[in-house]
Amino acid sequence: MSSATIVSAASLRMRTLSSALEAVPDAVIVFNRDGRILLLNQAAQTLYGFPASVAEGSIVDDLLATRHPHGLQSIRDNLAASGSWKGDVYRRSSTGAELKIGLEWTLDCDEAEFVVERSWDITRLTAIAEQARTASHRYENVFQAMAASFWELDFSEVRRMIGELIRNGVSDLAYHFHNDEKWLEEALRNTIVLDVNQKTVEIFGAESREALIGGNIISAWPSESRHLFADALLHAVRKEQRLSAETVLCRTDGSLFDALFTVCWPPGHEGNGSVLVGVIDITDRKRSEAELIAGEARYRELFQAMSMGLVHLDTRQLWRIFDRLKQQGVEDLRAYIEINPDLILEAMESTIIAEVNNAAVALYGAKCAEELVGESVKGLWSPKGIPTFLRALEAGYNFMPGFEEETEQLRVDGTPVAVRMSFNPSPTLREQGRLLVGLLNISERVAAETALAEVSKSFAHHTRLALLGELTASISHEINQPLTAIMTYGAAAKRLLERPQVDKGKLILIHDQIVADARRTAEVIARTRTMANGQGTDKTVVKLSTLVGESMKYAEHELKMNSVRLSMVFSDEQLTVAVDPVQLQQVLVNLALNAIQEMQKVPHTRRSLTFRTFAEADRIAIEVKDTGLGIPVENFHRLFDNFFTTKATGLGMGLAICKQIVEAHGGELSAHNAGDGALFRIILPAGD
Template sequence: MKTYPSVLLAANRDTSIPMALAALIALVVFLIDALTPLDIAIAVLYVVVVLLVASTNNRAVTVAATWGCVALTLLGFVMSHEGGYLNGAAARCLVSLVAIGTTSVLSLRNQAAATTLQEQIQLLNLAHDAIVVHDMNDRITFWNHGAEALYGWTAQQALGQSIHQLTQTSFPVSPEDIKDELLRTNRWHGELQRVRRDGRVVAVSTRAALWRDATGTPRAVLATNNDITRRKEMEARVQRQQEELRSTIDAIPGMVWSSSGDGTLTFINRRWTDMGVTLEEGGSGADVWSAIVHPADLPQMQSAWRSAIATGASFENVSRIRTGTGAYRWMHLGAEPLRDEAGAILRWYGVNTDIEDRKQAEQALERSEAFLADTQRLSRTGSIATHFPDASMWWSDESYRIFEYSREVVPTFDAILARTHPADVATVRGAFEQAKVGAALVDVKYRLAMPDGSVKYVHYVAHLTRPQSGGTEYVGALMDITETTLAQEALARSSAELAHVTRITMLGELAASIAHEVTQPIAAVVACGGAALRWLNRPTPELDEATRSVTQIVRDAKRAGEIIQRIRAMAKKRDSVPAPVALNAIITESAELMRREFEWHAVEVQWDLDEPSPEACCDRVELQQVLINLLMNSVQAMADVSGPRKLRIATGMFDPGHALVSVRDSGTGISEDNADRMFSTFFTTKSEGMGMGLSICRSIVEAHGGRIWAESPATGGALLQFILPIDDGRCHEQ
């Protein structure tokens, strides 16, 4: 192995010097042998010439040089003896020829071996792998072109150097362990890190073989090195990508898994282990699904999984999965197959997504929808959503029930009109037109004419919204107010009858005052009639005086008739008829009916009537009932007062839209305990009272769109006030 460098050097040496030296030696030997009388075997020195020529490693030139040396030997022998051939000279000539021939044969054999060796070296240089030979002291004895390319040092620079010092070798294990394995097995394979001449670190895969001589003594190590730097970089990159992929898969908010074509789980991500699930659960080959799926959901899940495996269709299932705490959570199980080119399923990839919150929300929504449906059914309130500009609609189940349509009917405005009472069609169309132009609120009450001939009363209220999808949308409630409307009508009739009874009762209480008011004009009529007769029965009738008496009779008769007419109006059962009413006039009339009570109880009436008189839109008789009731309560409140009894009646404007009427007395006032209950039904402070008067007053006032209240001024007494909407033309329209 140590001859490899000399062979390489000989192969690369310049041949001109040996050839010139050989020619010079041949010339000197020939001259000495041919021209000098030396009786020695000078021709033997031609061996040097043959060796010098053979060092050029050129077989043909060596053969030529050998024959040339033979020729020169014979020529020199002839020239030096001139035909006298002695046995000794011939013997010396023969020895020289034998030496030249032997040297030539050996040189040619050595050339053949060197040529073979050089060809082998050239073959080694053709290898892409780096081939390095070093002795047992790590000294480099062979360095091929692959090693030059890999490490950057030439053979001349590397030969004789320590391989590990030259390349700064980093070992995966200790060098002693590697050497021990070489000596034990004659082989070693592993990966090393080395430094190139340019300082770049390379990773090499090394295969080393130990060469021993004939005696078994370790002599050298032959190592082949492959540059695996890029492969290691790719492996590191792939490893990083795999780690990143694994981290990504582990970070996915779901239980990622894969299985073989037959459905056996082969991979699960960290989400499974976080939930206390491993592939080893139940033993090798165990059905993990049966261990983690809720028993109630397992049969359906397994059936769906087996069907997907058998058909190759996508796998979809919703089941409860057991967590590490033992609790079950709803999850969506899904998987898709991976197929080869022939369509055969290689494996399945799936993910289990936690839908517990969504499931809870769905269940809550279902409960909410059920509650809403029950609430709508109980309250008889349906929902209607209308989207513009296409006027598409959505009805709730209760809306279908109110309209008495089946669920197959498409909600439309025409379907609503088909159920609308003919008299209310214009009202409904008007509300729809308001919605089309974008009114903020739609509020309409109308009737439905049902197929069986019945009539329903409904109230629709909707407000405007702006959905993200564009356009405008109204979300509204359709309320079936049939029973409420009928009940209100019945209540109104009952209230009217109660008010009528109350008026009759009130007239009974005012019987003395009424009798006094009627008696006065009748007595005046009788007196004036007697006077008129006397004026006419005189010898000379006094026609002027008689005319004045008759005029007074007509006036008092009219007054009596008006009193009786007002009494009959209060006593008559009739519907409420709103009309423009001058408040000052109705107050004066009511006070006239109460004049006897005022005189009897020594009540001083003070007037503070606004001029011109405010006009309110109300029913005249019902307003008179309110006024008389308030005046009667004030008189009764002052019955036990020993001091002055003053009653102040005033009118005025409460605000631009309402007229104010106030009645203030100097009675005992209103206690704090009774202030909030004065207008409540059946509440009274009188021992024989029914507690209906002020309650009916409140109902009448509120039915006219007004408000009534009571106060207790600091100066004493009670102050009762009510407001009514002023006449703005509505009474004339009615």
């Protein structure tokens, strides 16, 4: 037979097959061994959404995106080997929807090989089957895998017992169930276990599920809990679907445990009289609740017993404001408030007082806690405290770990109260929108500090007056000697002028001395004022021998008048010292005059004043020694005090000023008794 004859025969068969397939309700596709679609009936066009004009001539697996878990080649191999294949594949419709398809392929090998495919949509059937399987699996999970005990109980005999009571005229079933203990015990014996899950074995301490199945439940119900079983019977009679309550049940070893008991009568079980019971061991929960209650009681006791004021704030509305601002991109809260000052008032009104302790009630002057609880904090803030409230807002907005500041708040009567406010928000409280604030009443301390400031101000004023007096006394003390010298020189000049023959040379000398003493007086006043003002001294490096020699010129008159021999011993005449020469001369002259006055108490022949200088490492020493009676022991501790003196006309300022000058130069001034007199030692840094 020629190939043309074969094609003609095949075409005739396709036309005949096409007419026959339109009557078939299943989707039918005919394709050749290469998978190219030759024809498809109307049912196939409807199932896949492709019209014949599009589908015919296309490769069937490409057009419908056919796939199989084991691959399409394995299907083709089975088809070639056996001439048929049946199974499930996945395809896509013209809309892109994935379909699960049941296929049946048959290989037609007459003259030309064709495959006739019959297919049907099993997507919906698969979903239903999956739902059924899932429901069964869920039930198995609930019954076997949940961390709760489940019992399926046969309640039919108990129903019969209840029916018998009704037939016997018992109308008050509630009374009968709760008071006829024998009947109730019999009902427990007649409640038979149909099935239990593995958790029941664990909770009740049974040997196995089989040890419980077929038995009754009387051993699980102690006498103190049987009233709940009676309530369950009443619920069954009243056709209420479930009952749940906490009770005490019994393990197989006789030990009791706290349990959450739930019984239900699922729809459809009325006829067979079975019930489903769930039991959860809540021993740990009850223990935790007891500990929580005890902990709460301890917290309440501590909360109220604290001497610090404690305010528990509800900040949930405030956090909503914060969240709103953060969503708007606000990072700098202070800058935002400067532009939107009304936010402060909004934040105050959104912060609510949830709880206060007794100390806080007293601090705010309230009659009771209820006067504060439920109110916003707006009424607690004075205008002076607003900056603190703003900084507290910033701390919360930026999740700072803590905040503490002294501020001013208001009592309920509007009077101000100074407080130290602190809070340290924990993440747990922050998540709950809660904040615990501690408050200390510091009004007394602030009042004391204010009073102390006033006293300090007054004391400073009196101190300035005292310093002014000291300065006056110092000046008068230090210029007394040069002024006395000026008066002496003035009197001498007058005597010379009264003589017939005037000695001009002596007058010029006296004039120069008067000018020098007047200049020294002015310098003393200027340097004393500088020292009193706390200003630094102008130091000059000078030879120590020169400084001592020039100082003694100012004491020369007193030395002669009191017949005092002066000795100056210099270990090295080139030793230098960095000092204010005028001030240190004041010290040396003062020490010399004091020594001269003290030696007036001894005979003239014993009066001797010695100045000695020497070096000690990087320091130099000046010693001033007299041959008087020495310093009384009882006077040593007060010797350099202001206004302490042993002289009838003394001011008690000389040695105090000397010590101040030496210490201002970085040195030390000390007094000792040495042999037959007093010794004053000055230690100073050596000059460069």
